[in-house]
Amino acid sequence: METYFIFLTHLVLFLSLTTLVFAVTAYGTLVLRRRRPGARPRAIARDEVALVCRYTGDDHG
């Protein structure tokens, strides 16, 4: 019974600690990504169809 409790204690502690560390690390990554968004534009596949086109004309001035 005592061995079982020791195992349980370690399991609970490990789970709690790793979850907290994971949460803070993930949030840190999010903050860093927000500050430095990917410099490279998204690669466009050869057969990809453009669904949205940015208007570049000058007939609305």
Add this chain to the structure above:
Amino acid sequence: MRVANRGSPWSAMQALEYVAGYGLAKRAQSAAGVVSIVPGPLGAFRKSALAAVQGYDGDSYAEDFDLTVKLLGAGWHVVYEPRAIVFTEAPERTLELLRQRYRWTRGSLQALRKRRHRLFSPRRSPLRFVALWYLGAEHLALPALHIGAQLLFVGGGLLFDLHPVLVCWWLQLIVLECAVLTFCVAIEDESPWLLALSPLFRAVYMVVLDAARLLAAAEEFAAVGMSWDKVARLGRLKVQS
């Protein structure tokens, strides 16, 4: 609201989060007519109510919550209709989930801050006064208490040995959560398979979310700049008939 894509652990746990939220909290709030949010994907309003509060403001990052708080503050009742169901797509990756919660947390705090004067006028409508304080607690005090308790638990466990009573207390919280989620899954007529995730729901998912909420709240109070960071839609909706 129901999550349609349940293929990843995060989206499946968000499905469970919605089940818990609508099965318990929203039903309880509905009994008092003070449901905390009319979700963006599906809501029905009286035209006169929307006209009275002049619709969406558009100056916060959680426009649905902002409108709900505005309606509650103006004295309108907000209730939950369990027969109205809409399917939504949940984030499947960690950073997408955090991005979603970041926007929701900061947007909700912005909406509450806009109407902070109502937090100090209990005589106008005591029930709404309590409801607004509850919303503040939900977005600030409860995550702070949750993460504080986790830190105390882990710190105490690392510095001193964990007493078996503490371990039992931790486990009974998980068992209690499983019982509550079972009730919610039954009352919401949801898939019982979701219950397999219920131990991890409290032990991992809610800890990650509350840590993110707390850090996002700190950024909101520090007035860190933000943009409308929409979650990428994957188009993997699989709706059961």
